[in-house]
Amino acid sequence: MAEDSFRALPSVDRVLGDERLRGAPAALALDITRETIDAARALVRAGSPPPAYDAIVAGVRTRIDAALEPPLRPLVNATGVILHTNLGRAPLADEAVEAMAAVSRGYGNLEFDMASGRRGSRHGILEPLLCRLTGAEAAMAVNNNASGVLLALSALAAGRDVVLSRGELVEIGGGFRIPDVMRLSRARLVEVGTTNRTRIADFAAAVGERTAALVRVHASNFRIVGFTESPSIEDVGALARERGVVLIDDIGSGCLLDTTRYGLAPEPTPRRSLAAGAGVVLFSGDKLLGGPQAGLIVGRRPLVERMKRHPLARAVRLDKASIAGLAATLRLYLAGVAEERVPVWRMIAMPREAVAARAQGLAAAIGERASVIDGRSMVGGGSLPEESLPTALVVLAPPRGVGASGLAARLRARDVIARVEAARVLLDLRTVDPRDDGAVVRSCIDALSGERA
Numbered sequence: 001m002a003e004d005s006f007r008a009l010p011s012v013d014r015v016l017g018d019e020r021l022r023g024a025p026a027a028l029a030l031d032i033t034r035e036t037i038d039a040a041r042a043l044v045r046a047g048s049p050p051p052a053y054d055a056i057v058a059g060v061r062t063r064i065d066a067a068l069e070p071p072l073r074p075l076v077n078a079t080g081v082i083l084h085t086n087l088g089r090a091p092l093a094d095e096a097v098e099a100m101a102a103v104s105r106g107y108g109n110l111e112f113d114m115a116s117g118r119r120g121s122r123h124g125i126l127e128p129l130l131c132r133l134t135g136a137e138a139a140m141a142v143n144n145n146a147s148g149v150l151l152a153l154s155a156l157a158a159g160r161d162v163v164l165s166r167g168e169l170v171e172i173g174g175g176f177r178i179p180d181v182m183r184l185s186r187a188r189l190v191e192v193g194t195t196n197r198t199r200i201a202d203f204a205a206a207v208g209e210r211t212a213a214l215v216r217v218h219a220s221n222f223r224i225v226g227f228t229e230s231p232s233i234e235d236v237g238a239l240a241r242e243r244g245v246v247l248i249d250d251i252g253s254g255c256l257l258d259t260t261r262y263g264l265a266p267e268p269t270p271r272r273s274l275a276a277g278a279g280v281v282l283f284s285g286d287k288l289l290g291g292p293q294a295g296l297i298v299g300r301r302p303l304v305e306r307m308k309r310h311p312l313a314r315a316v317r318l319d320k321a322s323i324a325g326l327a328a329t330l331r332l333y334l335a336g337v338a339e340e341r342v343p344v345w346r347m348i349a350m351p352r353e354a355v356a357a358r359a360q361g362l363a364a365a366i367g368e369r370a371s372v373i374d375g376r377s378m379v380g381g382g383s384l385p386e387e388s389l390p391t392a393l394v395v396l397a398p399p400r401g402v403g404a405s406g407l408a409a410r411l412r413a414r415d416v417i418a419r420v421e422a423a424r425v426l427l428d429l430r431t432v433d434p435r436d437d438g439a440v441v442r443s444c445i446d447a448l449s450g451e452r453a
């Protein structure tokens with residue numbers, strides 16, 4: 001009986017020769033056919049009847065097509081979370097995308113001095129822009145801010161003490177915990193103060209012979225409220241200067257514009273930290289800066305030079321496409337057009353009325369199942385927790401028997417990511433590129449009607 005069942009399974013050659021697999025890449029088709037027949041054999045061994053020949057071929061075809069699909073694809077972010085970590089954080093300015101494509105397609109003066117024709121340094125490309133925008137003496141860029149923090153501690157504090165408030169011993173996300181990074185860098189962590197209250201006197205009492213640095217870490221993704229106290233960057237900077245130790249300030253977001261102009265809480269800026277006496281300021285390229293993934297480092301020249309020379313700098317260096325994208329993004333700030341050209345800031349600056357007008361237009365085009373209500377957009381990305389912007393939301397009422405999560409799944413199948421709240425599907429157009437509005441309307445109409453994606 002079992003013998004017969006095994007014999008009923010097709011040979012690899014027979015499946016490969018089937019006309020339904022015509023045009024499939026040979027090596028991939030062979031791999032997947034073997035896997036599929038092996039799986040069928042295991043089923044038979046477990047006592048199941050052998051799958052039909054047609055089902056095996058169809059399964060092989062589906063798996064080949066799935067393997068050839070692009071695994072990372074563009075989506076419409078209708079969640080209203082501007083820096084959505086799971087959806088890739090900052091969308092880039094057209095200028096940045098074009099600069100990245102241009103330098104990726106061919107060659108560029110990445111490490112080449114155009115005047116002498118000799119070898120140059122990749123750090124030289126972003127440094128003048130970063131210095132001009134932040135008032136720093138020196139600057140460099142690495143792969144991301146987490147690696148920037150590791151590099152700063154390794155280059156400036158290995159084997160010595162660093163003093164940090166207990167209120168800032170944070171986990172940023174993705175398992176990036178400050179105490180673990182300290183251990184990895186071989187800097188010795190000296191904790192001061194308490195979770196909710198740390199005073200400048202706590203820092204002062206902890207500084208000694210072995211102290212290399214005072215460290216501040218922006219509590220990006222949470223807020224402690226109530227009975228709290230922490231010294232200002234100016235007080236910590238003054239103490240660092242007075243005692244001859246370095247202040248390393250991880251400000252997280254890399255905010256170069258004034259958030260209070262948009263009704264948001266103030267965010268620390270690199271310029272303020274440097275002016276307060278920070279020796280090194282660290283921030284991300286793809287949070288509020290609105291550029292590609294990177295860790296940006298600005299500060300005093302001798303410190304930044306030490307970081308550039310450290311072996312880790314080579315391990316965490318930035319690639320040419322990201323350097324080109326960052327340079328293009330920073331130039332928009334320099335030109336004074338960041339609010340109009342950098343998508344993160346365009347989204348933050350977009351008035352509620354502008355979102356509402358688009359939402360009304362979309363709801364009318366979608367039909368009777370769509371309406372508009374007031375809501376809030378989030379900045380996200382570990383910046384400005386608890387902070388939100390007034391917005392207008394398109395509400396989709398799910399058809400009978402589908403439910404809100406079912407409707408959201410149908411939208412996901414059309415690459416539109418919506419919010420589900422209180423059994424309703426909500427779309428916030430603040431985070432949708434207006435060029436995608438037409439596609440969103442079609443996706444909503446199809447999802448509501450149950451048309452296959």
Ligand SMILES: *Cc1c(COP(=O)(O)O)cnc(C)c1O
Binds near residue numbers: 146176219284285
């Ligand atoms: C986000 C963040 C990091 C990590 O930055 P990445 O660019 O994601 O590596 C580190 N420190 C702070 C304070 C942050 O907010």
